Amino acid sequence: MGATITVGDRSVACDGDQSLLEAFLRAGVWMPSSCNQGTCGTCKLRVLDGEVDHRASPLDTLTEEERAAGLVLACQARPRGDTRVALPGAGGPDRATHPLRDLAATVVALEDVARDTRRILLGLDEPLAFDAGQYVELVVPGSGERRQYSLANTAEEDKVLELHVRRVPGGVASDRWLLGDVAVGDRVHALGPLGDFRLPEPADDDGEPLVLIGGGTGLAPLAGLVRTALARHPGREVLLYHGVRTAADLYDEARFAELAARHPGFRFVPVLSDEAGPTPYRTGFPTDAFLDDVPSARGWSGWLCGPPALVEAGVRAFKRRRMAPRLIHREKFTPADTLAGTTEGA
Structure with missing residues (x-):
C-alpha cells in the first residue's frame, strides 16, 4: 500500500516497499545520503507526523534513544502511512539533485588493471544525469543482492559508466560475477545516481x-x-x-x-x-x-x-x-x- 511522505513543502508518493530515501530521490527531492545501507547515518530524518517501520536499521547507527526521539534512517525506514519528516541538519529539500532512476546497461569493456582489480565499462541505454563522485547500485544476477560502485566518470561522460572493482574473496558480486563469469555483451540492471560525495555547484x-x-x-x-x-x-x-x-x-x-x-x-x-x-x-x-x-x-x-x-x-x-x-x-x-x-x- 502506498503512502504520501512530506518534507518541507514537498510531498511525494512512496510506493509499495520503497524506503523514504528512494521515494524522495526518485521524485528529485534532495536528501542527505551516502552508503544507502544503514551503516553511515548520513540520511537521518526526524519524523514529525506518522509512523515508520525501521526495518534493518542497525542499533549502532540508530540507537534506541534516537528512535524514541523520532529519528529514522531514510535508506531503511518504510512509512506505515502518510508521514511528515524534517531534515535535522543543514541543507533542505530544494537543494539541486538528480532524480534516482532504474538503469539498463550493457557490459562494453572489461580490463584487468591491477592485481585483483578490474575496470568495467557499462554502456547505458539512455544517458544518466549525475555528478562526479556519485555511485550506482548494481543488481547481482540470480541473487537479488545489490552492490554499490562509485563512478570514475565526469558528468559529461554520461553514456558509458566506468567502475573500478576489486575482488573480495567469495564475494557474490566481485569474485563470482564482476571478476568472475561476467562477459562483454551481458545486460546489467542498476539504480542511480546515489550519494552526496560531490563537488560544490x-x-x-x-x-x-x-x-x-x-x-x-x-x-x-x-x-x-x-x-x-x-x-x-x-x-x-x-x-x-x-x-x-x-x-x-x-x-x-x-x-x-x-x-x-x-x-x-x-x-x-x-x-x-x-x-x-x-x-x-x-x-x-x-x-x-x-x-x-x-x-x-x-x-x-x-x-x-x-x-x-x-x-x-x-x-x-x-x-x-x-x-x-x-x-x-x-x-x-x-x-x-x-x-x-x-x-x-x-
Missing part, C-alpha cells in the same frame, strides 16, 4: 586547493572529482594520493601523468604500505605522505574515499593541517560479504 566553487586520498578502488570517484575540478579551474592546486599495498595494486598512473602534463598544479602520488624491497614509490601510508608534503591546509578542501581506517586517519591528518571540518568530505566502504549491510566496492 560550479557557482560555489572558488577554485581552492584540493587534496584527495583514496585507498585501493577508492580511487574511482576521486578520478572523476579531480578531472571535474581541473576542468573548472585549470590552474588550481590538486594533490591526489593513492594508497595501496604493493606496486602490483597500482593502476592508472599513465592517465594521471597525462593529466599532470596538462595541469602543472596537479600531482599524483602513489604510496605503498607493504612493498618488500627497493621501490621508486613513496612508502608508508598516504595520510602520512600528505602530512609530510603540506605544512598547512587552511583554505583547502579534502576528499577521502576508502576503508574506514583510511578515512578516519585522513580526517585526523586534515585537521592537523588546520583544514576546516566543513571542507572535509568522506566516503567509506567495507566489503559487503565481510560485514553485513555495507558496500562491497567504491
Whole structure:
C-alpha cells in the first residue's frame, strides 16, 4: 500500500516497499545520503507526523534513544502511512539533485588493471544525469543482492559508466560475477545516481586547493572529482594520493601523468604500505605522505574515499593541517560479504 511522505513543502508518493530515501530521490527531492545501507547515518530524518517501520536499521547507527526521539534512517525506514519528516541538519529539500532512476546497461569493456582489480565499462541505454563522485547500485544476477560502485566518470561522460572493482574473496558480486563469469555483451540492471560525495555547484566553487586520498578502488570517484575540478579551474592546486599495498595494486598512473602534463598544479602520488624491497614509490601510508608534503591546509578542501581506517586517519591528518571540518568530505566502504549491510566496492 502506498503512502504520501512530506518534507518541507514537498510531498511525494512512496510506493509499495520503497524506503523514504528512494521515494524522495526518485521524485528529485534532495536528501542527505551516502552508503544507502544503514551503516553511515548520513540520511537521518526526524519524523514529525506518522509512523515508520525501521526495518534493518542497525542499533549502532540508530540507537534506541534516537528512535524514541523520532529519528529514522531514510535508506531503511518504510512509512506505515502518510508521514511528515524534517531534515535535522543543514541543507533542505530544494537543494539541486538528480532524480534516482532504474538503469539498463550493457557490459562494453572489461580490463584487468591491477592485481585483483578490474575496470568495467557499462554502456547505458539512455544517458544518466549525475555528478562526479556519485555511485550506482548494481543488481547481482540470480541473487537479488545489490552492490554499490562509485563512478570514475565526469558528468559529461554520461553514456558509458566506468567502475573500478576489486575482488573480495567469495564475494557474490566481485569474485563470482564482476571478476568472475561476467562477459562483454551481458545486460546489467542498476539504480542511480546515489550519494552526496560531490563537488560544490560550479557557482560555489572558488577554485581552492584540493587534496584527495583514496585507498585501493577508492580511487574511482576521486578520478572523476579531480578531472571535474581541473576542468573548472585549470590552474588550481590538486594533490591526489593513492594508497595501496604493493606496486602490483597500482593502476592508472599513465592517465594521471597525462593529466599532470596538462595541469602543472596537479600531482599524483602513489604510496605503498607493504612493498618488500627497493621501490621508486613513496612508502608508508598516504595520510602520512600528505602530512609530510603540506605544512598547512587552511583554505583547502579534502576528499577521502576508502576503508574506514583510511578515512578516519585522513580526517585526523586534515585537521592537523588546520583544514576546516566543513571542507572535509568522506566516503567509506567495507566489503559487503565481510560485514553485513555495507558496500562491497567504491
